Amino acid sequence: MAAELGATAALTPHSGRGAASQPHQGRLPRHVAVIMDGNGRWAARRGLPRVEGHRRGVEALRRAVRIAGEAGISYLTIYAFSAENWSRPQGEIADLMGLLKRFIRKDLAELAKNNVRVRVIGDRAGLSPDIVGLLDEAETSTAGNDGLVLVVAFNYGGRQEIVRAARALAERVARGELAAEAIDEATFAGALDTRGIPDPDLVIRTSGEVRVSNFLPWQCAYAEYVFLQELWPDFDAEIFAAALAEYARRERRFGGLGEGPSGSGAP
Ligand code: IPE
Numbered sequence: 502m503a504a505e506l507g508a509t510a511a512l513t514p515h516s517g518r519g520a521a522s523q524p525h526q527g528r529l530p531r532h533v534a535v536i537m538d539g540n541g542r543w544a545a546r547r548g549l550p551r552v553e554g555h556r557r558g559v560e561a562l563r564r565a566v567r568i569a570g571e572a573g574i575s576y577l578t579i580y581a582f583s584a585e586n587w588s589r590p591q592g593e594i595a596d597l598m599g600l601l602k603r604f605i606r607k608d609l610a611e612l613a614k615n616n617v618r619v620r621v622i623g624d625r626a627g628l629s630p631d632i633v634g635l636l637d638e639a640e641t642s643t644a645g646n647d648g649l650v651l652v653v654a655f656n657y658g659g660r661q662e663i664v665r666a667a668r669a670l671a672e673r674v675a676r677g678e679l680a681a682e683a684i685d686e687a688t689f690a691g692a693l694d695t696r697g698i699p700d701p702d703l704v705i706r707t708s709g710e711v712r713v714s715n716f717l718p719w720q721c722a723y724a725e726y727v728f729l730q731e732l733w734p735d736f737d738a739e740i741f742a743a744a745l746a747e748y749a750r751r752e753r754r755f756g757g758l759g760e761g762p763s764g765s766g767a768p
C-alpha cells in the first residue's frame with residue numbers, strides 16, 4: 502500500500518505550490534531536519550553583504566515552519582548555528598546572534614499562537630546570557646503546545662553532543678545511579694539533547710553541498726538525505742514539495758529486504 506502511494510507521489514514531483522500543504526500522497530516524513538545552507542552565496546551572487554543572505558534566510562525559515570505545519574509534519578529541526586560556525590569572522594557571528602535574538606523576539610508570539618512547540622538542542626554553555634535567556638523562554642513559553650515541534654539546533658555539533666551524553670552517563674555510573682551494563686541505545690539516546698524526539702526521517706540540505714557537517718550523526722543513522730541545488734533563501738513551498746516527493750519515492754529498508762518484489766516474498 503505504502504509503495505503504491507509512493508509511486509503516485511513520484512508522478513507529481515513538482516505538483517505546484519499547494520502540494521506541500523496537502524496531506525502527502527506518499528509517505529510523509531514525521532520528522533524533517535534541514536541544513537539551511539547557501540545564505541552567503543545567495544548574497545554574493547547579488548553583490549550584497551552576507552548578512553543580507555542571512556536575513557533572507559530567516560524569511561525562508563518562516564516559510565519552512567509554516568509549510569511544515571500545514572503539511573502535517575510533526576517535527577522540523579533546523580540547523581541554525583553549528584559548533585564549528587565560531588570559526589567565522591566576529592562580525593558575521595554577531596550578525597547571526599543578532600538575527601536569532603530578533604527571530605525569537607519577533608516570532609515567538611506567532612509561533613506560540615500557531616501551537617508550535619520550540620525545543621532547542623546544542624550546547625548552551627558558551628552562549629551569552631541574553632541568548633540563553635531567550636532560548637529558555639522560547640522553550641518554556643511553548644511547552645504546553647502540541648502542534649509542530651520546531652527543534653532549533655543552535656551552537657550544535659553532533660560529536661560534541663555525543664561526548665556530553667557519554668560524560669553525563671559516566672557521571673551517573675560513577676555516582677552508582679546507573680550500571681554500565683544497563684547502557685543501551687535507548688539509554689544513550691535519552692542522554693542526548695534530542696531526548697524524546699523521534700529520529701529524523703528526512704534530512705534536506707540546500708546549496709549543492711553534499712556533506713553532513715556534524716549534524717545529528719547519531720539520530721540520522723537511518724535518515725534519508727535529499728541534497729538540493731537551491732540556496733536556502735530561495736527555499737519555498739515548491740522546493741519543499743519536491744523534497745517530500747523525493748522522500749516518498751525512496752524505499753527505506755533498515756537492513757531488511759524492503760517492500761519490492763524481492764522483499765515481499767518468503768523469508
Ligand atoms: C548557512 O549559510 C547559514 C549558516 C551556516 C549559519 P552560509 O552562511 O553557510 O552560506 P554559504 O555556505 O557561505 O553560502
Ligand code: IPE
Nearest residue numbers: 536537538580581582583714
Ligand atoms: C552547516 O553549514 C551549518 C549550518 C547550516 C548552521 P556550514 O556552511 O557551516 O557548513 P560547512 O562549513 O560548509 O560544512
Ligand code: MG
Nearest residue numbers: 538539540541
Ligand atoms: Mg555554508
